[in-house]
Amino acid sequence: MKSTLIKGHLDLLLLAVVENRPAHGYAIIEELRRRSAEAFDLPEGTVYPALHRLETTGLLASKWEKAGGRRRRVYEITRSGRSALQRQRREWSGFADAIRGVLEGGAA
Amino acid sequence: MSDGVIGDYVSKIEPDLPLGRRMRTRIKEEITDYLHEAIDAGIAEGLSAADAKQHAIERFGRPHVVARAFAESRGVKAMATTFTRWAGLMSIVGAVLIAASLGSQFVLGFHQIWADGLGGGGVLALLIAVTGMHFRQRGTYGGLGRIGFRLLFLGFGLMGVALPFWNGLLFFSGELILVAGLISVGIASWRAAILPRVPLALIPLGIAVLFLGGSFDENTAIAGQAADLLAYLGIVSIAVAFGWIGIALWSETPTDPSESPIVAT
Numbered sequence: 276m277k278s279t280l281i282k283g284h285l286d287l288l289l290l291a292v293v294e295n296r297p298a299h300g301y302a303i304i305e306e307l308r309r310r311s312a313e314a315f316d317l318p319e320g321t322v323y324p325a326l327h328r329l330e331t332t333g334l335l336a337s338k339w340e341k342a343g344g345r346r347r348r349v350y351e352i353t354r355s356g357r358s359a360l361q362r363q364r365r366e367w368s369g370f371a372d373a374i375r376g377v378l379e380g381g382a383a
Numbered sequence: 384m385s386d387g388v389i390g391d392y393v394s395k396i397e398p399d400l401p402l403g404r405r406m407r408t409r410i411k412e413e414i415t416d417y418l419h420e421a422i423d424a425g426i427a428e429g430l431s432a433a434d435a436k437q438h439a440i441e442r443f444g445r446p447h448v449v450a451r452a453f454a455e456s457r458g459v460k461a462m463a464t465t466f467t468r469w470a471g472l473m474s475i476v477g478a479v480l481i482a483a484s485l486g487s488q489f490v491l492g493f494h495q496i497w498a499d500g501l502g503g504g505g506v507l508a509l510l511i512a513v514t515g516m517h518f519r520q521r522g523t524y525g526g527l528g529r530i531g532f533r534l535l536f537l538g539f540g541l542m543g544v545a546l547p548f549w550n551g552l553l554f555f556s557g558e559l560i561l562v563a564g565l566i567s568v569g570i571a572s573w574r575a576a577i578l579p580r581v582p583l584a585l586i587p588l589g590i591a592v593l594f595l596g597g598s599f600d601e602n603t604a605i606a607g608q609a610a611d612l613l614a615y616l617g618i619v620s621i622a623v624a625f626g627w628i629g630i631a632l633w634s635e636t637p638t639d640p641s642e643s644p645i646v647a648t
Contacts, residue, residue: 300413301420319421320444323413324456331457348413 290360297351399450401522470515471632473508478626480505524571531567582624593617
């Protein structure tokens with residue numbers, strides 16, 4: 276899938292991935308790939324900055340954890356992030372319904 | 384697993400991260416951790432170690448593009464740009480002009496240096512250079528750097544206004560403000576660690592020697608030539624410092640806006 280189609284929705288996708296469980300960058304990227312059946316296969320250099328941006332805006336929080344002799348930055352959703360995720364889910368649902376309506380000929 | 388390849392890749396990203404030291408360290412650690420996992424996963428899938436490394440690094444992205452994405456994610460726009468690169472060239476030009484002015488004035492005497500066109504052109508070139516240095520660091524060197532930059536231009540402006548009217552008090556005030564600005568920018572630049580640190584240390588040293596030479600000439604019995612020598616050393620130090628910084632800025636690869644990766648809503 277063209278990565279340009281994902282632009283505008285990356286925040287929603289990343290928040291959804293960490294909604295139920297904190298995860299580090301690699302796990303987030305792999306989960307995104309798995310859930311989308313490999314349709315969303317973004318360059319990793321774009322995902323990490325997005326995680327940083329979500330943290331800067333207070334939607335994610337992060338902390339260091341030890342893993343295999345290295346330090347690993349783990350991200351988890353904040354309360355603000357959950358609110359934002361709920362709002363963006365509603366918006367996306369409405370958007371998807373509208374697109375589907377147009378593509379399938381509209382309401383009777 | 385070789386850390387050399389990962390280290391080389393990460394080292395190419397760091398210079399283009401216009402962020403504080405702590406954030407740069409964190410980003411390097413995160414990228415390193417990711418690449419280790421990606422390479423291990425690639426090997427587990429049957430790739431050779433070399434192929435796994437290459438694949439992981441290529442997937443992560445070109446260093447300066449990744450750096451720009453991180454900078455934008457933190458709301459920082461200060462990157463190496465065409466302007467900062469050309470400002471580096473002006474820094475080199477300014478340093479050369481000032482050194483040439485110094486040489487041409489050697490026979491005529493230090494006190495006439497500012498009347499010399501070479502010196503004046505050199506100062507103007509350095510003002511452009513300092514502006515470029517500011518833009519290169521503004522996201523990283525914080526409030527002290529930004530205030531220092533403004534003081535620099537305020538001080539220079541006051542000196543420029545005072546000079547035609549031979550207003551000694553205003554000129555001296557401008558000098559003090561200019562020096563305060565240079566010191567502030569110098570400290571902030573040192574902490575930001577984007578520009579090379581040796582020339583950043585040379586600038587205040589050169590200023591101190593320059594002022595020392597100037598004060599000795601007026602107030603003590605030290606021979607005029609010795610006082611002039613101190614002033615020359617001070618100016619040469621400053622010129623060398625700006626030339627050095629100019630080479631560093633000119634050598635950077637400007638980021639290309641068309642390469643901006645997807646990081647947005």
